[in-house]
Amino acid sequence: MNGAPTPLAVYQTLFAAHGPQHWWPGDSPFEIMVGAVLTQNTAWRNVERAIAKLIRHRTLAPEAILAARQEALAEWLRPCGYFNVKARRLVNFCRWYLQEGGLTVLAGRDTATLRMNLLAINGIGPETADDILLYAFERPVFVVDAYTRRLFSRLGLVPETIGYEDLRSFFESTLETDRVLFNEYHALIVRHGKEICRPRPLCDRCGLAAVCAFDAEQRDQRW
DNA sequence: ACCCAGGGTCATA
């Protein structure tokens, strides 16, 4: 019972504390992909505003994004920050998306190929690619982010400096390959990280320690 | 005024 919990036990604790998260917010696979780019290092609230602007200007479609003037596109993306960068990244992504033949064609590809394709796009890094694979293409890929590294290094399960791929394979090799599990798990980690396990102060001083299942001082009692 | 947010790229050593 002492020492480190298993990843599955962590999942069960998170699920018990927060319940199902119903990710990813978005009405279509393409909207999810757009959201994945726009939320890079950005609060989701601001992404919602930018997506609302795109909808208002009838630009939430790959053809419309490519047809828009870059300046106009950037202006609509202003609320989510890095708007010039993200306008370019969105265009890069949409050019790829249409040139490859759209959703139906892409959905026919195996996960490894799709992941390689996504990573080749300028502006799509590992986390954004995995968001798209898991939440838009519904592939069993474990998405890693800063919250994941922070939580699991605090739990003593991985080194604090572990790289993205190593952390991803830590989960994918430990857990059963389950798209629904991976979906819920990443969402729960984000929820926990946002609301409870803040970067500063640390978990055990966050003021919500009573409801934080992963308080550093409590973990030996819990497991 | 400072820190943070559902990252990624690029230049430099």
Next chain:
DNA sequence: TATGACCATGGG
């Protein structure tokens, strides 16, 4: 390969 600068808005 590994840092550091840079991108930028909005909320606590």
